[in-house]
Amino acid sequence: MPQQPERDEAVIRVQGLVNRFGDNVVHEGLDLTLYRGEILGVVGGSGTGKSVLLRSIVGLKRPNDGTVEVLNQRLNELSESQRSQVERRFGVLFQRGALFSSLNLQENVALPLIEHAKLSREEAEYLARIKLSLVGLPPHAARQFPESLSGGMVKRAALARALALDPDILFLDEPTAGLDPIGAAAFDQLLVTLRDAMGFSVFLVTHDLDTLYAACDRVAVLSQKRVLVVDTLENVAKTDDEWVQDYFNGPRGRAAQRSAGPTSAQE
Numbered sequence: 456m457p458q459q460p461e462r463d464e465a466v467i468r469v470q471g472l473v474n475r476f477g478d479n480v481v482h483e484g485l486d487l488t489l490y491r492g493e494i495l496g497v498v499g500g501s502g503t504g505k506s507v508l509l510r511s512i513v514g515l516k517r518p519n520d521g522t523v524e525v526l527n528q529r530l531n532e533l534s535e536s537q538r539s540q541v542e543r544r545f546g547v548l549f550q551r552g553a554l555f556s557s558l559n560l561q562e563n564v565a566l567p568l569i570e571h572a573k574l575s576r577e578e579a580e581y582l583a584r585i586k587l588s589l590v591g592l593p594p595h596a597a598r599q600f601p602e603s604l605s606g607g608m609v610k611r612a613a614l615a616r617a618l619a620l621d622p623d624i625l626f627l628d629e630p631t632a633g634l635d636p637i638g639a640a641a642f643d644q645l646l647v648t649l650r651d652a653m654g655f656s657v658f659l660v661t662h663d664l665d666t667l668y669a670a671c672d673r674v675a676v677l678s679q680k681r682v683l684v685v686d687t688l689e690n691v692a693k694t695d696d697e698w699v700q701d702y703f704n705g706p707r708g709r710a711a712q713r714s715a716g717p718t719s720a721q722e
């Protein structure tokens with residue numbers, strides 16, 4: 456199981472967040488904090504607003520009300536150039552955030568380095584090869600194109616691209632969706648290893664119970680337009696709520712607890 460990080464410094468602080476699409480109120484006074492160095496899993500039923508929350512934090516959706524403070528700055532109070540300075544410190548891996556199919560892996564990973572860090576192509580591709588090896592891809596993968604790779608290798612390459620600019624905060628939306636259980640478990644392990652080595656913080660939207668057990672320090676449950684509970688997995692699983700009980704203590708939840716071993720919640 457992952458280590459508990461220090462809880463002294465907030466890297467994201469969401470307060471009183473309101474998001475609406477017409478009459479559809481998705482968030483109404485949502486509060487959530489991500490601390491430096493932690494991996495926070497965000498779960499909830501379908502349509503509870505996990506992706507909208509992620510998009511509000513990274514600046515892709517302007518909230519209707521409330522504040523989003525990232526790395527001590529309120530994003531909606533910044534000028535365009537100040538915002539892009541903050542956004543450079545994010546790494547984002549969307550569920551369908553495919554790589555560019557016309558570029559090989561090293562070109563894909565080099566792209567943010569050329570665009571944002573103003574490196575030459577040669578320097579950027581050199582650093583890209585280092586990032587690709589960091590996520591466990593063999594050297595020859597650098598010149599391969601996404602279509603020739605397995606789903607697990609593509610996810611690793613997308614992670615390498617998200618890590619290209621050495622982000623402070625990594626945002627992941629369903630990173631293990633579509634992977635087989637072995638590939639998903641390897642991805643979870645890789646995430647923890649890289650977090651331990653590089654010290655970034657992770658905001659991770661997932662449905663994958665195994666990921667929660669293997670990688671997350673805390674879990675936030677979205678329900679009724681808010682964060683219903685945010686705590687360690689062990690405490691969240693004890694929450695008196697129908698969805699939480701079905702999810703964590705139903706058959707799939709129990710299987711995930713068993714495969715996580717004796718240090719997991721409920722043991």
Ligand SMILES: Nc1ncnc2c1ncn2[C@@H]1O[C@H](COP(=O)(O)OP(=O)(O)OP(=O)(O)O)[C@@H](O)[C@H]1O
Pocket residue numbers: 476479481499500501502503504505506507508
């Ligand atoms: N661009 C949009 N325009 C209108 N409604 C939207 C938009 N994006 C999201 N919504 C609505 O906001 C609500 C929350 O969507 P969101 O995708 O955040 O849910 P989720 O918790 O991530 O769901 P899932 O687990 O199914 O991916 C849904 O009712 C959705 O229809």
